[in-house]
Amino acid sequence: DILSTAQECSIYESIELGGIDAVELQNILQKVIRDFKSAYALFRGLTDDITNEYNAEFPNAYKTFRKIVFTGDERVATILRRFLQPCYSHAKTANIDNIYRASRIIPNYSSTAWLLSMPKLISHYRWVNQLRQRVNSQIEPLRTIDIKIEDNECYKRILEQERNIQMRLDNFIENLNQQWIDLFQNGSLLHLNEPILRKVNEYYTVNIKPELATALHEVMRLYQIPNLILSPEIEEFYQQIDRFQQQFIDLDYITKSYRHIYDNVSLIEYPLIREELATIANDLDKASTIITLNIDTDPTDFIRRLRTTIHDFEARFFKSKSNLDDIQKILQTYLKTALYSRGETRQDPLLIVYEKENKVLKRNNELRDAGLRLQDILKQSKWLLKADADADIWKAYVDYVDEMIIESLYEIIDYNLNYLLEESDSTLNKRPLFEVELILDDLDLRFNPTLEFGSANGLYDIVDTLIGNIFRQAAMIPRLAEHSGQKHYQNDLEGMKALNDRRLKIMERLRDTMKEANDWKEDVNEYAYLWLDDRKEHMRQFLLYGRALEENEIENRELIIETPPSLVQFQNQIDLFQSIYSDIDSWNQTFLFNSWLRVDARPIKRQLLNLVNKWINLYKNYLIDHVTVSLNELELFIKHASDMLQRQVRSDDLKSLIEMMTFLSQVRTRQEYTDDMAEPIKDIIELLKSYAYEVPQTIYAMLDELPEKWIIIKKMAAKMKQYIAPLQANQIVNIRNQIIDMEKKQQEIRERFLRDAPFTYDTKEPYVGKIIENNLFF
Numbered sequence: 001d002i003l004s005t006a007q008e009c010s011i012y013e014s015i016e017l018g019g020i021d022a023v024e025l026q027n028i029l030q031k032v033i034r035d036f037k038s039a040y041a042l043f044r045g046l047t048d049d050i051t052n053e054y055n056a057e058f059p060n061a062y063k064t065f066r067k068i069v070f071t072g073d074e075r076v077a078t079i080l081r082r083f084l085q086p087c088y089s090h091a092k093t094a095n096i097d098n099i100y101r102a103s104r105i106i107p108n109y110s111s112t113a114w115l116l117s118m119p120k121l122i123s124h125y126r127w128v129n130q131l132r133q134r135v136n137s138q139i140e141p142l143r144t145i146d147i148k149i150e151d152n153e154c155y156k157r158i159l160e161q162e163r164n165i166q167m168r169l170d171n172f173i174e175n176l177n178q179q180w181i182d183l184f185q186n187g188s189l190l191h192l193n194e195p196i197l198r199k200v201n202e203y204y205t206v207n208i209k210p211e212l213a214t215a216l217h218e219v220m221r222l223y224q225i226p227n228l229i230l231s232p233e234i235e236e237f238y239q240q241i242d243r244f245q246q247q248f249i250d251l252d253y254i255t256k257s258y259r260h261i262y263d264n265v266s267l268i269e270y271p272l273i274r275e276e277l278a279t280i281a282n283d284l285d286k287a288s289t290i291i292t293l294n295i296d297t298d299p300t301d302f303i304r305r306l307r308t309t310i311h312d313f314e315a316r317f318f319k320s321k322s323n324l325d326d327i328q329k330i331l332q333t334y335l336k337t338a339l340y341s342r343g344e345t346r347q348d349p350l351l352i353v354y355e356k357e358n359k360v361l362k363r364n365n366e367l368r369d370a371g372l373r374l375q376d377i378l379k380q381s382k383w384l385l386k387a388d389a390d391a392d393i394w395k396a397y398v399d400y401v402d403e404m405i406i407e408s409l410y411e412i413i414d415y416n417l418n419y420l421l422e423e424s425d426s427t428l429n430k431r432p433l434f435e436v437e438l439i440l441d442d443l444d445l446r447f448n449p450t451l452e453f454g455s456a457n458g459l460y461d462i463v464d465t466l467i468g469n470i471f472r473q474a475a476m477i478p479r480l481a482e483h484s485g486q487k488h489y490q491n492d493l494e495g496m497k498a499l500n501d502r503r504l505k506i507m508e509r510l511r512d513t514m515k516e517a518n519d520w521k522e523d524v525n526e527y528a529y530l531w532l533d534d535r536k537e538h539m540r541q542f543l544l545y546g547r548a549l550e551e552n553e554i555e556n557r558e559l560i561i562e563t564p565p566s567l568v569q570f571q572n573q574i575d576l577f578q579s580i581y582s583d584i585d586s587w588n589q590t591f592l593f594n595s596w597l598r599v600d601a602r603p604i605k606r607q608l609l610n611l612v613n614k615w616i617n618l619y620k621n622y623l624i625d626h627v628t629v630s631l632n633e634l635e636l637f638i639k640h641a642s643d644m645l646q647r648q649v650r651s652d653d654l655k656s657l658i659e660m661m662t663f664l665s666q667v668r669t670r671q672e673y674t675d676d677m678a679e680p681i682k683d684i685i686e687l688l689k690s691y692a693y694e695v696p697q698t699i700y701a702m703l704d705e706l707p708e709k710w711i712i713i714k715k716m717a718a719k720m721k722q723y724i725a726p727l728q729a730n731q732i733v734n735i736r737n738q739i740i741d742m743e744k745k746q747q748e749i750r751e752r753f754l755r756d757a758p759f760t761y762d763t764k765e766p767y768v769g770k771i772i773e774n775n776l777f778f
Helices: 002-014 022-045 057-084 093-103 111-116 120-143 153-193 210-222 232-239 241-264 270-287 300-321 327-332 356-385 392-423 459-475 490-494 497-527 535-545 567-585 602-645 654-669 671-675 678-690 697-756 770-774
Strands: 197-200 203-206 434-441 444-448 590-593 597-600
Touching (some): 197 270, 210 241, 241 300, 327 356, 434 497, 434 602, 535 602, 567 678, 602 654, 602 678, 654 697, 671 697, 678 697
Antiparallel strands (some): 434 444
């Protein structure tokens, strides 16, 4: 039992938590691990024989071990509850099964067991979905089968059974939904009328009933189930879940803060905080007696006000308890620590500016805290000295402390500026300090960050902001000498000539270096045609005229003679871009200016090489497509021709005869082109092979087979032509006879109409008479 327990508890060492409360929860988990190791280590120190019935060391150690293990399990359960409680969805809890499998806490844990751990309605609904999937997996193959079995009695019986099952499952879920809704309305909603806090001895705890916590969890899980109809009360309850969640968090914070204050207050401090503590206690008493979570009476404002009050009181109270050091020791922390420094993770670390906002925010918060601590020390000193704030002797003491702070801040800013000057001095430093990228962005070649003067978020603006943040450190500490009329120390330090001279020198070096980098960018801009020219239009002009047209030729292109390009011209264009590719590929990865500004050329180099490849592939792909399309078209035509020429044409089938004559005309039309297409295609393939293009074996096979098949098609066409020649002659005779018969019939109808025409100028009854008697024209 001891060894198996030790093996299971060892899993806790591999658990890592994240989120807002991660630090606190991780500390609790580490304490559980330490307690377990201490209990387990007791067995190593046993010196007597554990089989001796009179030896009580082992039973006592075992009892202690079991007690610590059970306590640790409860703490781990609490950690998991707090960690998963803020989840508004099933996103985190959905993977618990996989977590248990990976950690082997529950071996052979099946999906059925997972359903048993869910709320009843959700588990039943998921079970019904699984059952429906199983039924559908058996029915769908029958519905998609090619054989017509719709009239089969067995098939109809199976479908009827499937419909009955689906109907029963629907009724089952509907009844279960109604039972859960009735139970929820009669049970869970009633707990909202109980006080939000519960008093235990001198402390307070959040009054959350297990049934209410379960209801909150189930309602959130229910809304993940599609097509589920819930009552209006539950809908209204669901709309309040976010509020409940925030209120529980606030209440948890309030109760813990109050316990923290109550446990740490001393007899000396208690009279000082008695009035505020009593006010807070009164509010907590209200929360434990009359304030509820009822939806109609929203206690959010009360909870927020109470949290704000206790938060402010707790912060002030524990600051007053802090035993702070003197002023010089507080500021010494920043004397030899640059606000911006090189990284330590790379061989050529740059100045860390990508984290400048976080670093400045962190440093400013640290200095603000230091300023508050300085004020607290001063107030504490006044209290210790029982000084009068209006006395001149106290003001002189404050002025002396003020001068100490100015000297310390001068050393801090001076150290930071000297650091930048030394690192940007090409005679002292050969490592880059800043880095920018040259990129192609939306057809615009630019640096990232930009090196344009006066541009927001450019390198010049970044460096100016860095220096401004260095000086702005002095503004984070409030002025201790309030009678001086100054709020902080920044104005005093900005007026010092030595610091301003260093600032101007840094910016002058930056301007010179930016100019050199911009000159190099103009050289790269010579390749602008690679991304500005339209490749489709370029290829269209190349295919029409064998070259790209000049701007003045585009307006008069109708006057230019179309001369399709030869294969040699394709080769020249590919070779031209191949040479451009080699030139760009030979560039260095980075370029260094004045030894401290590095330009990362990898992005623009990669982009230009990709563009050149697109230009090369533009010509290659055209040749490849030409070969592939030509051979595939010929292969399809040969296959179609083979089918057509094997048809039997009867003498009385005029339609088949016309189709065959049309197809023979198509064979004769493409005969000249097809007879001469093999050699040009072979030349194109040889050219592509010279550029390391691997021609598919199917192309070679088609080049070997198609010419022979084409010869066979031509022979078959010649035989067919001879075969249908007599049929053509017979059809010509038939057509002539039909024309003669048609002319005779037209003549008869004309004579009959002239003789028996029903409509004349003196006809009174045109629809009676000869028309009816002779059935004329009907």
